[in-house]
Amino acid sequence: MDKLPLGLALDLRRVVPYKTGSWRTMKPLYIMQTPPCTHSCPINNDIRGFLRVLADKQDYTEAWHILTRTNPFPATCGRVCPHPCEDGCNRRDFDTPLAINSSERSVGDYGLEHHLEHRKEVLATRKEKVAVVGSGPAGLSCAFHLAKRGFAVKVFEAAREPGGMMRYGIPAYRLPKDVLQREIEAILKLGVELECNVKVGVNIPFDQLRHDYQAVFLGLGAQKGATVGIPGEDARNVFTGLEFLKAVNIGKAPEVGRNVVVVGGGNTAMDCARVAKRLGADVQIVYRRTRVEMPAITAEIDEAMEERIMFRYHTNPIKIITDEDKVVGLLCVQMELKEADASGRARPVPIPGSESVIPADTVIMATGQEVDYDGIDLAKRENRWISADEFLMTSVDRVFAGGDAVLGLETVSAAIGQGLRAATAIEDYLEGHVESSLASPPVVYFKDLNSYYYNRKKRISKEAIPVHERLKSFNEIYPPFDPGEIVQEANRCFSCGLCFDCKNCLMYCPDNAVNLVPATGRYEFDYDFCKGCGLCVRECPCHYIQLTLEK
């Protein structure tokens, strides 16, 4: 030790701090948790991630890349998804959930406007080839994720153009066709090969695909409209819901006449009714239960009601009355609801003697859809849907399946999610290892958050354009968010389960045991000094810090 000046006993430069970390019995850890939005999203989109870059950096490009890591259709889903993410949002228990869906739409539109290109996950190409049957949301999602991982993918589509239900089943006022077209083009730019007008099982044998490709993904969808089997269904102005929507979507809208009756209570029924209304008809929806039991998305029912579509509940069609081969009316019977059936919904029973005729020029039977199995022989198949295991593998070797054909009638997002999972399963299968995906960390719920640090702020919502304007055209009914509004909305995100740099742990630690790592911009604990008091854990707004037992 150098000699210190007289009177100074201690050289501060030589001080060795006393390591108080040895007192600790509990240890705080930064652990990323799953936010409830991602948890309830069928595609598990990184919603927190894309909102964060919007809030912090207003970086739309990066936000688009974060979203398209999982979902190649942000602009589409931003319009048609019933957004279960917003139902999960922890802000629901605080004020109002975030407008995640509208934000996604804006980010998707930004990507289309600026012609952003998807990033590949690996640069190398692989020798294995995969065939995808069907270019709907499931098929294209699967093709997209496989192409990003370097596989050669070919998509076979029976229709003239790709998109499946997104193109032929969703009316343009919900999803403009050019939005869909451009999102599909971006996927094809990854090197995905697409062949339209080829119906597997008819134009090309299914077994040949199995022979030529190392794996096959079936994204068949449920393209066949099911009818209820009442007399008169073969009349000229009777359509299934899908036939009707497809005809309108390819620009060959039929002459519907003045009175249109739509049978059914699902999303297809709502779409058919609202499309027919835009074609100038008076529309009634006939449903044998009540609004509560309707399987359609609530928002769609509300919008249909706003558009002055009449709903007849407790009404069941028994016969289509025809004059020669033309529809003139629908004979219906009133129903009453009895105890619940196997589906959990009340069982409708006809009331004798309550028959009446609803005058109709067109009847649309939106009463269900089925898989079109034409020429595709899957040895084992239970009831109407394809049965696949949890890795979406069917009973046939090297054949995977997903989307509506497996799930039954579900949403676009659910199908995209299945495409993603199938791509992972196919990759794992071709590489010969078992499912490698890790279990996701626990979900953060509102009770886990320290809501003191969040401000109450109203959700931004856009008014739909007025009904009389809506009915004049097939234009979209909701205006987009302004860029400022999206950032404002993104700033409402709680960032559940991941640091958003509030500095609480840094500032509240009485022991200076939290440090900012300049290289990463993240915080870390200095366990030499952390006494494990747990102050940071309690004051962390977003539940990113966990207290664990010290070993």
Place this chain on the structure above:
Amino acid sequence: MMELHEEDLNRVEKKNLFASGHRACGGCGQALAARLVADAAGENTIACVATGCLEIFSSPYPDPSWRIPFLHSLFENVSAVASGVEAAYKAMNKGPVNIIAMGGDGSTADIGFQSISGMFERGHNVLYVCYDNEAYMNTGVQRSSFTPYGAKTTTTPMGNPTRKKNLPMLAAVHGIPYVATATVDDYRDLQRKVKKALTFEGPKYLHVLAPCPLGWGHSGDLSVLISRLAKDTCLFPVFEIINGSVTNIQKVPHKKPVEEYLNLQARFKHLFKKGEPTGMVAEIQEIANQNIERFNL
């Protein structure tokens, strides 16, 4: 008076001038407050600290936590020592330098009261920071004149029968330019007040409520929450007194009943019989109501 821009005042400071390795209990409110004060004051500061927890846990030889010059004095004379440091700087024609005297509630309100009063009266350019943990924690939780009504200490086992001494007001009547109260939960406000106080010429007094997990009987992770509840129940009003007039009172839009604050601390446990509040709780609520009325919280 020195001018500081609004953004300098509002900037949060983290400089580790009060470093890791001190021996305070986990979750110590005083250690947190001392760190925030030292970081806000900056490197050009001399800390004079009275005997008490802070001095004990931060200065043992050979590894003190202070990264700024530090002077330890007795309970009763820290204000006098700081006055001397200030006078010496003046005499040597050195400076400017921030001189901060620090003490706990015992050394401020009881033992050192004559010397703090003298420092205010003589007009030394010193900031006095009182870390108020409402009893003599260092010597084993004895009652001080800052112990609130009803609180149990080792010398008031049935609950303190008197009300807390109102030192911010006492300081203000000395005619000093700046008096303020703050709590550890709002670190922005606390650091802002330190920086703002240092812009005034003359004696300044800052009163910081610093929860003590050991003496108050709560777990260390609750320190910030309890300090916030003291504000939200209106038991600890946060305000500034600039040149004699009370200003910048922190309003409490969502007032909470005092039970929420009392229930979390073992020192108030005897006020509840089988979970039901006794008459003393109503008395404490009355104190809060008086604060609401007085400061228009």
